[in-house]
Amino acid sequence: MRSLPPFDALVAFDTALRHRSMTRAAAELGMTQSAVSHRLRRLEAYVGAPLFNRSSTGLSATPAGTALATGLADLLDGLSDLRARCRAVAMPSGLRVGVGAALADYWLVRRLPAFAAANAGLEVELTIVESEAELRAPDIDVHILWQPTATARSSSTQRLLFQEQVFPVCVPGLLPGGRTLRDPRALATLPLLHKGTPGRGQGAEWSWPVWFERLGIAGKPPTAALRFANIHTAISAALQGAGVVMARSLLVHDALKDGRLVRVLPSSWDMPSSKAHVVRWPAALTGDERVRKFVKWAVAEAEKTTGRRVAQPSPKVRL
Numbered sequence: 452m453r454s455l456p457p458f459d460a461l462v463a464f465d466t467a468l469r470h471r472s473m474t475r476a477a478a479e480l481g482m483t484q485s486a487v488s489h490r491l492r493r494l495e496a497y498v499g500a501p502l503f504n505r506s507s508t509g510l511s512a513t514p515a516g517t518a519l520a521t522g523l524a525d526l527l528d529g530l531s532d533l534r535a536r537c538r539a540v541a542m543p544s545g546l547r548v549g550v551g552a553a554l555a556d557y558w559l560v561r562r563l564p565a566f567a568a569a570n571a572g573l574e575v576e577l578t579i580v581e582s583e584a585e586l587r588a589p590d591i592d593v594h595i596l597w598q599p600t601a602t603a604r605s606s607s608t609q610r611l612l613f614q615e616q617v618f619p620v621c622v623p624g625l626l627p628g629g630r631t632l633r634d635p636r637a638l639a640t641l642p643l644l645h646k647g648t649p650g651r652g653q654g655a656e657w658s659w660p661v662w663f664e665r666l667g668i669a670g671k672p673p674t675a676a677l678r679f680a681n682i683h684t685a686i687s688a689a690l691q692g693a694g695v696v697m698a699r700s701l702l703v704h705d706a707l708k709d710g711r712l713v714r715v716l717p718s719s720w721d722m723p724s725s726k727a728h729v730v731r732w733p734a735a736l737t738g739d740e741r742v743r744k745f746v747k748w749a750v751a752e753a754e755k756t757t758g759r760r761v762a763q764p765s766p767k768v769r770l
Contacts, residue, residue, distance in 0.1 A: 460494035461523060463487050464502060468520055471509035546573060546741045549580035549591040553683035554728070557702040558756070559595070566748050573741060593745055594731045603727035607737060610746055612753040613701050613728040616721040617656040620703050620712045621695040631714050635666045638715060642694035645678040646685045654725035657697055665720070699724055704756055728753075 467476040467487060477484040495502050502516035512520055550559055555577060567575060578591065595612070605611050623629030625641060632638065647653055655661045659672040677693060679685040686703065689696035695715055706712040730749050736742045 456497050457490070457493050460490040460497070461526075463490040464494055464516075464519065465523055467491065467503070467510055468512060468516070471511065473510070545576065546593065546745055547576045547578060547591050548593045548595070548745065549578050550595040551581060551597065551683075552579050553681070553686065553702055554595060554597075555579060556683065557686065557705065561705060562752050566745070569748070570744055573744065575745070592732060592736060592739075593742055595749070596729050596731055597726050598729055600725060600727050603729045608734050609729045609731035610750055611727060611729055612749060613757060615699040615701050615724040615727065616718075617697055617699055617724050618718070618721045619662070619695045619715040620698050620707065621689055621715055622692045623710065623713050624692060625695065626713060626715065629713060631717055635716050635720065636668050638666060638695070639663070639668045639670075639672070641715070642676065643672055644685050644688055644694040644696040646682055646697060647678075647680065656722040656724060659697070662697075666716075701728070701756060 463476065463480065466479055467473055470476050470479070473484050473487050477487045480487065491502065498515055498519065500515035501513050502519060504511045504513055559577070563575065563577070567573075580591070580594065600614065603611055603614075619638065621641065626632065643659055645659065646657060663670075663672050677688060679688060682699070682702065685696045686698055686706075688694070689698070690706065690711060698712075700721075703712055707714065730746050732739075732742045732746070
């Protein structure tokens with residue numbers, strides 16, 4: 452008989468290792484910190500060795516923990532693929548797509564009816580994915596993710612969609628004549644909207660001080676009067692006339708085209724985003740007709756939106 456580890460403890464271990472914190476692991480799993488610790492103790496008893504080092508900087512894996520993590524990643528990926536394979540057989544006419552709220556509201560939802568009309572009989576369920584736990588949900592067939600550019604390459608299980616530019620936008624009423632500023636330094640006179648916590652997980656392209664330095668504006672940007680946790684809410688505030696927001700080209704493409712937003716600066720000042728969008732699917736669904744249709748359509752829509760051809764995968768890569 453096989454001696455199997457407690458599966459719930461493996462999940463707790465994986466979550467705690469990703470977050471380097473018992474507290475954040477407990478929050479993601481929806482349980483108490485004590486319950487997470489209990490599961491980890493059971494797993495350590497099964498392995499017969501400590502799995503974590505604990506310090507003031509957080510959790511880190513012991514040699515035994517590192518060995519377990521290496522094998523566990525393959526195991527969880529395999530289980531996810533198994534779930535996807537079973538779901539593809541049980542629900543051949545449905546496709547569940549996970550996507551961030553900003554991309555869904557500002558780009559995808561407007562285009563999905565055309566996909567539905569061209570693919571009668573293929574039911575698409577759109578679900579919002581924001582947290583790490585939601586990202587790992589096993590019942591999502593296709594994800595559209597925002598990833599660091601270094602990992603956003605086409606492969607056997609993902610395709611590159613967008614490599615965006617970042618630039619400031621606002622409603623026309625905030626600019627003289629409703630047009631792009633002739634003197635970029637005039638940006639300093641406009642109300643600025645801020646996204647996220649300064650310096651925490653954000654590239655230089657999102658920093659107002661970096662932009663002020665590039666534009667040759669003396670002094671620091673004004674202290675944030677309005678700050679938003681995410682780009683979705685920040686753009687919503689800009690659409691209501693609250694101020695100038697730093698935005699990604701894809702998310703404001705339609706609003707710029709419709710005239711609801713305008714560029715504050717000429718496009719020559721744009722900065723490339725340090726992240727890019729990819730569409731990704733489980734390895735078990737490679738070759739699945741539902742996935743093939745959606746990915747082909749999403750790539751085509753990306754090319755239409757940006758006016759640029761998306762890099763093609765190697766001929767050896769099969770979708």
